[in-house]
Every structure is written in structure tokens, then in C-alpha cells.
Amino acid sequence: MAALELRGITKRFPGVLANDGISLTVPAGQVHALIGENGAGKSTLMSILYGLLRPDAGHILLDGAERTFASSQDAIRAGLGMVFQSFKLFEEHTVVENVVFGAEPRRGWLLDRRRARREVAGISRTFGFDLPLDALVRDLPVGVRQRVEIVKALYRRAEVLILDEPTAVLTPQEAEALFAVLRSLAASGRSVIFITHKLEEVMAVADRVTVLRDGRVVATHDVARTSPRKISAEMTGREVTFAERRAPRAPGRVVLEVSGLRAAAGDGTRLDGVSFQVRAGEIAGIAGVAGNGQDVLAAALAGHAAVTGGTVTLLGHDVTRAGNAARRAAGLGHIPEDRNRDGTAAQGDAIVNLAIGYHREPPLLRSGRLRSRELRAHAERLIGRFGVRIASPGTAVGTLSGGNAQKLVVARELGRPTDFLLAEQPTRGVDIGSIEAIHAELDAYRARGGAVLLISSELSEIRNLCDRVLVMFEGRLTADLRTDDVTDTGLGLLMTGLSADDHQGAPS
Ligand SMILES: Nc1ncnc2c1ncn2[C@@H]1O[C@H](COP(=O)(O)OP(=O)(O)OP(=O)(O)O)[C@@H](O)[C@H]1O
Ligand SMILES: [Mg+2]
Structure with missing residues (x-):
């Protein structure tokens, strides 16, 4: 019997039909992947299932019985669990405290600490999680935090687990480990709904896959009886072709010069004397296992970290002590890692969000006044060029x-004239067709003479785009190679602190 059944779910927002009669069944013991382009309606459907949104029409059935959820509390009571992408954990509390929070075992009025610990340890052991029960959440890497979220749902007896793009924030190794977890959840008789943009992940972990397009179900397949090519054609309605990296050109003048840079972040990661240059017409990529100083480097380049030594120059101007606004004025563009925290103002509309950071420059500003017609035209151009799906330029970006x-x-960062672009995980959460479009834009920026530093956890992205790859390990740059001179295996070894010499066949 189907553990979960959705029948004819429909949800309309002003100007968009986000879900248009979606039906879906997920049997117990299966991993069901949900895939579709940005804006296809995946998260909306999951919010409805989890009681966060009310559908305009349609039904939810669990084990054959119809349910309505007025809140996520109702959904949790009915056996649903959701693992959010931005985790909802308390940083200053331990793993056990976080797991039992709001559902604590009690002895009389008191929290039964021993029982809490025993139960959390039990779940953790059953699924081979090996969670550090007494560690503070703030000290845990992302992959472990995600396991805390999963245990939290299991502790509340979730039978159906929803994971909305869980791998977007994980390293490839963490993603592999998550897949093992999803398989064992299914083996324990639970149902898992797994959203991703990566076809190879669908093929690796799911039993069945449903493809959404424009709020509708296009197809549902047994994964064993379909192919990535077929799914991507169904998602987009066309064949997606991936362009080859354009031929390298002779790089021009030095745009970014970093010399002996030292800085520290709040979480203890450090930059320990980093030196490199990026030239005009060049894309340099930073490869490294997360937590080896990439975040501090980005913060130091953007003007958000306290630099304790060394220098940063942009086109010959020393900007080591300059703030973010001064660096932007000196030619910096920046795609930050966390679009919600640093990249957008949720209440603001697209017109405002596409102008933030350079509304002090012409042509958006003239004679001290913002020019509203220019702002709107600018927003419309960028929305079209980057294929942003939005009802109108006046729509709040939080939706x-x-x-x-x-x-x-x-779009904002590539839509203004800059000389240097710091691009952190530029395609995170973006569907495959749009990844290709963003890569083409980055390549065109390079062809115009821009210099790019790309920080990416996707080796394939570094390989497709970069002329050079710099490897970070424990706060230092341990290699600076031409991309064509290193294999993926060689890069992998360098990223774990071994030298490429340790690997037969990789250049030194
Ligand atoms: N609260 C809201 N108000 C208005 N429109 C919304 C709201 N939430 C979602 N939408 C719109 O509904 C559509 C579907 O969005 P949804 O977030 O479900 O897409 P998705 O498939 O999860 O995309 P992605 O892959 O980018 O995460 C989009 O056009 C989106 O702008
Ligand atoms: Mg989504």
C-alpha cells in the first residue's frame, strides 16, 4: 500500500500557478526523487505536504486515510518529517538537547536527561550516524548538522521524510554518506522524498522519480528504467547540451593581487599566509574540502573579515583595510555563498534587489536621485537575460x-561593470539548464577581460570553467596548477593534503 498519496494538489500564488493538479504516490520503503527546473513547484508541494501551506485543492492521504494539516505540528503528529536546507538548530545547545527539544522525555516535571541521551544514542546507532551527542551544534560541520536534523525527525517517529535539496550544502563525501542514510531509512520501511537538481544523484539513490514542469507532473519513472538524458529532456522540454570550455586566451594585467594574507574567522578557521594573483581574462578556481579556509579567504576579499597580515590589491589599489562598499567602488563584484543571508533583501522587490550595492552609480542615480524608470528597465533586462522566473519586477524576492x-x-553581480568577480558557489540550487547559462555568462565576462576567482565545491564546475586551479588545505594554498594539467584524482589527493606526487600519473 502507498504510505503517502497526493491527489490533485493545486496551489496558486498571485500571478503563478505553482502546483497544478499534482498527484504522486510514495510506497513505504522507497526513496522517491522529485526533480524539475527552478520554479517548477517542488518546494511548494513539500510545504503543502508538511502543513506549512494550505492547498487550494487536492488531498493528502497517509496509509490510505485522508489527512488535513493546519500546521507542521499536525504533519509531524501524523508521521511526517522535514529536513530543511537552512537548519533550524540551536547553535549553543548540544546534539541531544536539539534532538529532543519540544518533545523532551520527562520524569514528573523534570527533563529526563538520561532517557533523552539513551534514546538519541539508540537512533544514532541504528542508522550508523555516530553522532557526538554532547557536542555543541555550533562546532559541527554541515553534514553532521544535517544528521542531527534527520535524527530529530526520527525521534518524533517520522515515517515519511522530506529532504529539499539536502546535497546542495554538502561536500561530495558528505553527499555519499547521506545516500547511505537514505537507503537505510528506506530499508527500515520509511518513505523518503528527496529533491535534487543532480541527475546522477537521482540515479544513485532513488527507486522512483517524478519530473515536474510548470507545476505539473510530466512523468514518473522507475529509476532503473529511465536515463538522465530522458529525465533532463522531460524537465526542460528540450535537450540540454553542455558547451566545452572555451580556449584559454593570453591573460592580461594583474587585477587581484593577494600577498601573505592572514585572517581568522569566528569559527577558528584561518588564512595562514596566502599569496596569488588573478589576471584579466582569467578564471581561477579554488578547490578544497570545505572548512580549509575558503570562507575566510572570501570574507577577506569581500572586506568582511579582520585581516591580521598581508595585503590585498585590486588593480593596484591597496584595499586590505577597505570595507565592502569601497571595494565595490574599486571594481569588485561578489556572488556570496549564502544568498539568503548576504545576497538578497527578502522583503524588497526585484527592482531593489537588482540595484542594491550600486544604486549610487549612474545610470541608476542621476543628480542625486534614483531614477525609477531606469531601475525598472534595468531589472527587466536582467530578469530576461538570466531567465529569472518572477511574476513581475515589483514582486518581493522572498517569494x-x-x-x-x-x-x-x-544577474545583479554580472549585470554591472566590474573588473574582478568573487564567485562563491555561483550555481548552488540552480537547475541544469540555468547552470549552463550562468557558465556561459562567466565565460563571457572572462572574454570581456574580467578576472574571476571561483570558489566551488563542484569539481566539475572548476574543471569546466577555470584556467587555473588553486588548492586550499588547512589555511594555505598548496597548489597552483593549470586545470588541464591535473586529473580529478590528482586534485582529490591535493585536497586531502597529499601532494600530487603521491599519485602516479598526476603532474607535480
Ligand atoms: N509565498 C509565495 N508567494 C508567491 N509566490 C510563490 C511563493 N512561494 C513560491 N512561489 C512561486 O511558486 C513557484 C514555484 O516555486 P517553488 O519554490 O515551489 O519552486 P521549486 O521547484 O522548489 O524551485 P527551485 O528548484 O528553484 O527550488 C515559483 O514561481 C515561485 O516564485
Ligand atoms: Mg525549491
Whole structure:
């Protein structure tokens, strides 16, 4: 019997039909993937299932019985669990405290600490999680926090688990580990709904896959009986072709010069004397296992970290002590890693969000006044060029789907004249067709003579785009290679602190 059945779910927002009669069944013991372009309606459907949104029409059935959820509390009581992408954990509390929070075992009025610990340890052991029960959440890497979220749902006896793009924030190794977890959840008789933009992840972990387009179900397949090519054609309504990296050109003048840079972040990660240059017409990529100083480097380049030594120059201007606004004025563009925290103002509309950071420059500003017609025209141009799915330029960006919010940030930063672009995870959460479009834009920026530093956890992205790859390990740059001179295996070794010499066949 189907553990979960959705029948004819429909949800309309002003100007968009986000879900248009969606029906879906997920049997117990299966991993069901949900895939579709940015704005296809995946997160909306999951919010309805989890009681966060009310559908305009349609029914939810669990084990054959119809349910209505007025809140996520109702959904949790009925056996649903959701693992959010931005985790809802308390940083200053332990793993056990976070898991039992709001559902604590009690002895009389008191929290039964021993029982809480025993139960959390039990779940953790059953699924091979090996969670550090007494560690503070703030000290845990992202992959472990995600496991805390999963255990939290299991502790509340979730039978159906929803994971909305769980791998977007994970390293490839963490993603592999998550897949093992999803398989064992299914093996325990639970149902898992897994949203991703990565076809190879669908093929690796799911039993069945449903493809959404424009709020409708296009197809549902047994994964064993379909192919990535077929799914991507169904998602987009066309064949997606991936362009080859354009031929390298002779790089021009030095745009960014970093010399002996030292800085520290709040979480203890450091930059320990980093030196490199990026030239005009060049894309340099930073590869590294997360947590090796990439975040501090980005913060130091953007003007958000306290630099304790060394220098940063942009086109010959020393900007080491300059704030973010001064660096932007000196030619910096920046796609930040976290679009919600640093990249967008949720209440603001697209017109405002596409102008933030350079509304002090012509042609948006003239004679001290913002020019509203220019602002709107500018927004319309960028929305069209980057294919942002939005009802109108006056729509609040907080209502955009994840991938469309990301495209908006990329559009803003590539839509203004800059000399240097710091691009952190520029395609995070973006669908495959749009990744290709963003890559083409980055390549065109390079062809115009821009210099790019790309920080990406996707080796394939670094390989497709970058002329050079710089490897970070424990706060230092341990290699600076031409992309064509290194294999993926060689890069992988360098990222774990071994030298490429340790690997036969990789250049030194
Ligand atoms: N609260 C809201 N108000 C208005 N429109 C909304 C709201 N939430 C979602 N939408 C719109 O509904 C559509 C579907 O969005 P949804 O977030 O479900 O897409 P998605 O498939 O999850 O996309 P992504 O892959 O980018 O995460 C989009 O056009 C989005 O702008
Ligand atoms: Mg989404």
C-alpha cells in the first residue's frame, strides 16, 4: 500500500500557478526523487505536504486515510518529517538537547536527561550516524548538522521524510554518506522524498522519480528504467547540451593581487599566509574540502573579515583595510555563498534587489536621485537575460524559488561593470539548464577581460570553467596548477593534503 498519496494538489500564488493538479504516490520503503527546473513547484508541494501551506485543492492521504494539516505540528503528529536546507538548530545547545527539544522525555516535571541521551544514542546507532551527542551544534560541520536534523525527525517517529535539496550544502563525501542514510531509512520501511537538481544523484539513490514542469507532473519513472538524458529532456522540454570550455586566451594585467594574507574567522578557521594573483581574462578556481579556509579567504576579499597580515590589491589599489562598499567602488563584484543571508533583501522587490550595492552609480542615480524608470528597465533586462522566473519586477524576492533567487544574485553581480568577480558557489540550487547559462555568462565576462576567482565545491564546475586551479588545505594554498594539467584524482589527493606526487600519473 502507498504510505503517502497526493491527489490533485493545486496551489496558486498571485500571478503563478505553482502546483497544478499534482498527484504522486510514495510506497513505504522507497526513496522517491522529485526533480524539475527552478520554479517548477517542488518546494511548494513539500510545504503543502508538511502543513506549512494550505492547498487550494487536492488531498493528502497517509496509509490510505485522508489527512488535513493546519500546521507542521499536525504533519509531524501524523508521521511526517522535514529536513530543511537552512537548519533550524540551536547553535549553543548540544546534539541531544536539539534532538529532543519540544518533545523532551520527562520524569514528573523534570527533563529526563538520561532517557533523552539513551534514546538519541539508540537512533544514532541504528542508522550508523555516530553522532557526538554532547557536542555543541555550533562546532559541527554541515553534514553532521544535517544528521542531527534527520535524527530529530526520527525521534518524533517520522515515517515519511522530506529532504529539499539536502546535497546542495554538502561536500561530495558528505553527499555519499547521506545516500547511505537514505537507503537505510528506506530499508527500515520509511518513505523518503528527496529533491535534487543532480541527475546522477537521482540515479544513485532513488527507486522512483517524478519530473515536474510548470507545476505539473510530466512523468514518473522507475529509476532503473529511465536515463538522465530522458529525465533532463522531460524537465526542460528540450535537450540540454553542455558547451566545452572555451580556449584559454593570453591573460592580461594583474587585477587581484593577494600577498601573505592572514585572517581568522569566528569559527577558528584561518588564512595562514596566502599569496596569488588573478589576471584579466582569467578564471581561477579554488578547490578544497570545505572548512580549509575558503570562507575566510572570501570574507577577506569581500572586506568582511579582520585581516591580521598581508595585503590585498585590486588593480593596484591597496584595499586590505577597505570595507565592502569601497571595494565595490574599486571594481569588485561578489556572488556570496549564502544568498539568503548576504545576497538578497527578502522583503524588497526585484527592482531593489537588482540595484542594491550600486544604486549610487549612474545610470541608476542621476543628480542625486534614483531614477525609477531606469531601475525598472534595468531589472527587466536582467530578469530576461538570466531567465529569472518572477511574476513581475515589483514582486518581493522572498517569494522566489531557491534557484530563481540565486539567479537574481548572479544577474545583479554580472549585470554591472566590474573588473574582478568573487564567485562563491555561483550555481548552488540552480537547475541544469540555468547552470549552463550562468557558465556561459562567466565565460563571457572572462572574454570581456574580467578576472574571476571561483570558489566551488563542484569539481566539475572548476574543471569546466577555470584556467587555473588553486588548492586550499588547512589555511594555505598548496597548489597552483593549470586545470588541464591535473586529473580529478590528482586534485582529490591535493585536497586531502597529499601532494600530487603521491599519485602516479598526476603532474607535480
Ligand atoms: N509565498 C509565495 N508567494 C508567491 N509566490 C510563490 C511563493 N512561494 C513560491 N512561489 C512561486 O511558486 C513557484 C514555484 O516555486 P517553488 O519554490 O515551489 O519552486 P521549486 O521547484 O522548489 O524551485 P527551485 O528548484 O528553484 O527550488 C515559483 O514561481 C515561485 O516564485
Ligand atoms: Mg525549491
